[in-house]
Amino acid sequence: MSSTAVSQLIILGAVVSGCRATAPHSSAEGHGAGHGAGHHAQGHGPDHFSDPSQYVAAWNAPDRDVYQKPDEIVAALGLTPGQTVVDLGAGTGYLLPPLVKAVGPEGVVIAADIEQAMLTFLGDAAKKEGWATVRLHLSAMDDLGLPPASVDSVVTLNVWHHIEGRPAYAAKVLQTIKPGGVFVIVDFLKEETEGFGPPMSMRLSADEVVAELVAGGFEAEIVPETMPRHYVVRGRRPL
Ligand SMILES: C[S@@+](CC[C@H](N)C(=O)[O-])C[C@H]1O[C@@H](n2cnc3c(N)ncnc32)[C@H](O)[C@@H]1O
Incomplete structure (x- = not known):
């Protein structure tokens, strides 16, 4: 599978999981389903959910x-x-x-x-x-x-x-x-x-x-x- 396809899958997984998925930089960092690439897991700043359109389909499903x-x-x-x-x-x-x-x-x-x-x-x-x-x-x-x-x-x-x-x-x-x-x-x-x-x-x-x-x-x-x-x-x- 290409690295692009892997990234897309990880980003999709993060959205479906009902948690963090925003920044593309976060997704491919090996936290499973793209979660936790913010402060808790990486020590580099808080998690941000700044674009509702990325989440609404999954969160309000x-x-x-x-x-x-x-x-x-x-x-x-x-x-x-x-x-x-x-x-x-x-x-x-x-x-x-x-x-x-x-x-x-x-x-x-x-x-x-x-x-x-x-x-x-x-x-x-x-x-x-x-x-x-x-x-x-x-x-x-x-x-x-x-x-x-x-x-x-x-x-x-x-x-x-x-x-x-x-x-x-x-x-x-x-x-x-x-x-x-x-x-x-x-x-x-x-x-x-x-x-x-x-x-x-x-x-x-x-x-x-x-x-x-x-x-x-x-x-x-x-x-x-x-x-x-x-x-x-x-x-x-x-x-
Ligand atoms: C995973 S979403 C959950 C959204 C909603 N509660 C749900 O279950 O569909 C986390 C939400 O909490 C917000 N959030 C994160 N840290 C927060 C804090 N310290 N105080 C208030 N909201 C926060 C985020 O901006 C985001 O909208």
Whole structure:
């Protein structure tokens, strides 16, 4: 197989895996499915997802629900109508429809991302889909950057392994959530997951995530689910 064909295959694999694939320089660096060529695996700067058009087909694929089980993610949040929920690292908005539905017309869904291009994409999608309750928020790499005790819950899907200084980040999320509110983290299992997901060096076990949330001040637990490639960890801000 030619080297061009190999590169194309690796880039395609990275997009399908639901994680990093942007920079062509990243793909051929031997991390399997093009994952993890950013700071975690290479030590040369953060991962960037600056072009939504590269990811939307894979991240918003209708058959993603088969393994991602968005209903189980929403159930773990325990949302009620009128609440405010943050989708941290919203990307191309895969989780927004079930979140919008769960909080209803009186609620608010804050789509947060470090990439302005993702937020611009989501703004257009919100207009097209009629998501009147979605607000866009540009967050910093090391800080969600919302006011203290301003939201009922935060969810993050396939993002936590990209964040550096996670216990410190968790402590900031804790302050953002109202007492009694929850932070739900969904991420890839730390084991081979059928070619999907980041390289093993970037993965975190559910127990490691629980420990990071506890270090950040949460009460944390692993939530039962039926996802073949992911776990769900829930932190609760003590009352
Ligand atoms: C693999 S994508 C996941 C997108 C979406 N959650 C999904 O599952 O389809 C990671 C997203 O998180 C964003 N991201 C990465 N690090 C972040 C951080 N520290 N804070 C907020 N968003 C971040 C990226 O820009 C990207 O849109």
